[in-house]
Amino acid sequence: MNQSELTEIIETTVEEVLREHALNRNKNQVPIAISNRHAHLSRAGLERLFGKGYALKKAKDLSQPGQFAAQETVTVIGPKGKLRNVRLLGPTRGETQVEVSLTDARKLGVTPPIRNSGDIEDSSPVTLQGPRGQLKLDKGLICAARHIHMHTSDAEAFGVANGDIVQVTVGGKRATTFENTLIRVSPNYQLEMHVDYDEANTAGIENGATGTVKRSGIPS
Known part of the structure; x- marks a missing residue:
């Protein structure tokens, strides 16, 4: 194996590791909007x-x-x-x-x-x-009621179905877990969780925050 081939293998491996890291970092993450x-x-x-x-x-x-x-x-x-x-x-x-x-x-x-x-x-x-x-x-x-809009492809990626109930955890100084969050699935939806201002203030979040989704009672 020459130096050029070795360099190509190393670069490909690094790209794959970075891609996997990005996927893991974003796993089960959902953007949050305040309604x-x-x-x-x-x-x-x-x-x-x-x-x-x-x-x-x-x-x-x-x-x-x-x-x-x-x-x-x-x-x-x-x-x-x-x-x-x-x-x-x-x-x-x-x-x-x-x-x-x-x-x-x-x-x-x-x-x-x-x-x-x-x-x-x-x-x-x-x-x-x-x-x-x-x-x-x-x-x-x-x-x-708080809920998450999901495209059908999002639901497949998250492993959930229309009507499922999940938990969503947000971090920060007022870290909160939102229980009883409804999943709503449609090919016409875009991935986004909706909470009202009372809920957002409780968790200390603003538009653009993200939460981590897990099935109720099942660790993600």
């Missing part, structure tokens, strides 16, 4: 608050493909208080849903259930105020 209070409107709800035929105006795209933050906001009204300038997210949905933190809920004077997004049966009543009208709902206000 502020927001509302999803049905088509009927949008027209009630903004007028017939109204279309949401996109302010910026969100991390999940096809989802966006709208320029429009509404006021959320509860028995004891109001939340002004609550951002609308698009596109419209089948049912109107408002997601707040438990701190927000106390200001409103309601006790919403902690639910997976879309599960609004027997949730808290809520009133929304828009520029063209008011919408009173007998259900629709929830505190969204």
Whole structure:
């Protein structure tokens, strides 16, 4: 074996070791985003608050493909208080849903259930105020359960399936393990964990933090 061949073998080995190290370093890591209070409107709800035929105006795209933050906001009204300038997210949905933190809920004077997004049966009543009208709902206000969006390829890599419950640990001075974290899998999703501001403040994290995922009760 000449010197050139030996050098090539060494370089290839070093590259493989570095690649394996990177994979191990990033194993089971998930980016975390903080979800502020927001509302999803049905088509009927949008027209009630903004007028017939109204279309949401996109302010910026969100991390999940096809989802966006709208320029429009509404006021959320509860028995004891109001939340002004609550951002609308698009596109419209089948049912109107408002997601707040438990701190927000106390200001409103309601006790919403902690639910997976879309599960609004027997949730808290809520009133929304828009520029063209008011919408009173007998259900629709929830505190969204923390969850992780995963593409199907991510789920395969993590060894989990849609509907699984996992733990997510974050480090730092206020290191925290988030139990009961729902896995949501779709070919339309991008890998990202969502927590609300109460949860983020508890763990002392900001947007862009990462957590380590493990199956509940099973070491990673």
